[in-house]
Amino acid sequence: MAKRPTIDWKTAAGFGGLLFLVIAVGIIGIAQIQDLSRAISRLANVHIPLQNAVFEMKSANSQYAMGIRNYMFWRGAKYLDAAVAAGKLDIVRTASENFDRQLSFYASLVTSPEQEAWVEAVRRSQQELRQAGGKIMAMADRAEAGRGEDKKASEDALSKHLMDFESRLFQLDAFLDDPLQKFNLNQIDRQLDAAEAGRARSVSLLVWSMAIGLFLGAQTAFLIYMRSRREKERRETLMRKVIKLEEEERNNLSSQVHDQMGQDLSALKIYLGLIDKDLPIELKEPREKIEKTKKILDGLMEKTHNISELLRPPELDDLGLVESIAALIVRYEEMTDIRYSYKRPPEEIKLSVEYSLTLYRVVQEALTNIVKHSGAKNTEVFLEKSGDIVRLSVCDDGVGFDYASFLKKTLRRKEDKTRLGLHGLRERIELLGGKFDITAQPGRGTRFEVVLYP
Template sequence: MTPIEGKNSAGSTEEFCKLEEDLKDSERRYRCLFEGSKDMIFITHKDGSFQDVNQAAVDLLGYVSKKDLMAVGSAEQVYDNTMHWEVFQRQIDREGFVKDFEAKFRKKDGSLLHCLLSGNAVWSKDGDVIGYQGIAKDITARMDAVQNFRQRHRELWVLNSVAFAMNKTHDLDAVLEIALKKALEVLGLAAGAIFLIDHDHTAYVMKKRYGLPADITETTSQIRLHDESLMNALLQKDLVLTPEPIFPPFKAMLKHQKKNFSVELTCFLITAKEKASGFLALDVPPDKDISRGQDFHLLGSLGNFLGGAIENANLLQTIRRHREELKGLTARLFHSQELERKRIAQELHDEAGQALTGINFTLETVEKELSSESAHIRDHIRDIKKQINRTYHEMRRISYRLHPAILSDLGLEPALDAYLTDISKHSGLKVDFKMVGFEDRVDPEVESVLYRISQEALTNTVKHANAGHFKLSIIKSYPQIIFVAEDDGIGFDAGNFSSHKQALGLLSMRERAAMLGGKFILRTSKGKGTRIRIEIPLKERSDD
């Protein structure tokens, strides 16, 4: 060997040693990154059998050691859906890599691990794919958060739909129908019903159903709770429940009373103010569980929400009933008052009027029999006769105000015309009056109400408005009678209506209109006069 050759040989050995050290250093850095990564890294052969895994893979998949994990045999076995492994392989075989492929892995305890999977091919010297290298980032927490968000969104969507229905209508049946359909849609169920508890009849009443056979109705079906003690307890009117966000579900059997049909339902209580109002009864398939998790909480929220809706509907129903009762009592009161006024007016005209006339005739007879020397007695008799005459005219005025005979005999327009003319004459108030569209007389009750409302409106104007002009219009415009009374007086603050001195008269007008199903509209402000508009459904005069 020449000196030059020896020198070259020594240089080659040094370069080889350096390359070997660099390779070992690179291997150490790779192993450090491989083992230190918090993401799952695995290397498999072409057939999917594990060649290597890092410690993060062992920890994330819940295995004891690498040996324990690699004993599984194939990466395919740890995928929740083997289709994901097949797609992973095909994508790398075709493109050489895969990036951010969403996949689920099944941990040793059976729970799922959501991951974003990236990978690339392991190549042979001949350029063939001989294996796969993958890295999976755990996104389970993120996916759970997204799932919770979606579930919360679904829950709010259901509750918002029910709230919208409650704002749109006070019809409880409509609210229950929307709630049932939305709940079934969100839960992915096909059938269910809502039962309310009728404490007065000690029974469960099916108010709404969906997806059940058409012949399953309130009258043809019967529901029985599996728990007899619970079934009896819920029907008790004095049952008091401790408030809870949601009560445990219970089972019930819905049966057709005549046909051989039955279905088991999973039920969730509807409660309000420590009372059970009813329950949601859902047809849940055996492979679906809604007794826990977000579905369970959704049904709890919906049960509480519907409980409030049912409570509000019951209160509104009670208010409507009381209003109808009050309207009926008011109508009877006004009717009795009108009859009493008519009776008193008749007695004043017939009895007291005739008595005063008789007294006047008697005084005239006495006056004729007096001697010429009794001039001072004649003067007294003339004074008495004047007083009797004034009393007679005042009594006729009172009688007319109580109940004008002209109203019964000739109708509303002549009666109002006479009344308004008289008031205008004595008060100096300019009055415009017109009635339009009345070819025939309307019902006596309507005539009486319109007369009294006109009286009240004019009285308020004369006493309180300090007005110079009063206008009254009564228009028959099918399907209603429109009453409009307006003045150019001082007006008042409509927002402080109840404390105003006209309040009693205005309330009387509103009540009289309401007892005929009418609508009362008041428009006024300080310094701008007052306008009253009343719309009364048209009621033709009865032949009776």
């Protein structure tokens, strides 16, 4: 039955909080941007055009009044011809048309009944102003044509109408200033204040979001760190148990080989010696066979001793990892014809027992496989510690093999033992959080490489 995956609810809550915060900040940020966009759009499309329309109406009024005044002046100047007066009429007409156009544009943008009432008031005032201007122009024409008392009376009446015209002009300009222009400026200020308030809210939201995000991020990172630490401690505990069981098994096997088999071989050698003593001197051939058998027994006893030593490594706490590997290489040099090169660090590498034993077993397994399968003439062992990283490599110049195919194909019993040994090393190293890699190609040798992060 498959084991259900466990969920770290604290870590999940931290990630959920961060996700919710990101979504909330995104939604609120989008809303703030939309509000700002609407404010800018209203400024650009309504309030600023309204303000420009008021400004253009005031400018048109000024041009209209200037045209009326100039018309009076030019009509009274006898040395100027009628063409100039006609030009002044064009100025008056153009100013009136421009005012009407701007007032219509202003009316198209207003939205409140109050603004619509203002538009009607401006339109009435402008009509009254034009009527007064028309009367002034007509009276200027009559004053020019009059003589004597009639001309003087026309000029006096013209002056009164001009004063009335100026008064109406002033009132209209004042109305354009207040309430129209003042209202528009207040609306622009209000939109700018709203935009500034939105910006301040956005900054405040960003600051609080960053603070909360940092808090949640720090809390989540701490939870992840604690979980990783607990996982590492659990893995190390499991690894210590595995190594302890494996080493106990090796020690038991070493004791059996050394104590039982060694004693049996020693007893057999003693019995052969006793048989040799009991044989008559003239039986040379049996004596020679007994001596050869003793030599074979000596070889078996030596191999038994070597196997026992290989199964039971030297005390790593006493010798250290570097010297233990050196001693292991010396034993293999004594048993084989392979030349070994050991590139060792300048000083001892201090590691916990499980890490040291794992590296020792990697070297032992690699050298055993090289002796059995590679046919190599040279082998190099490299060990170093750089910062918090320990690297170990064992490479040879043997026949090599296709490692990927080796793992996939069905193997014989002997090869299967080799694969199980390599697989066990890989599992041990991965439990310690390290990396184990084998690089091999037919005819190009084999390289075992281990990286640990103790």
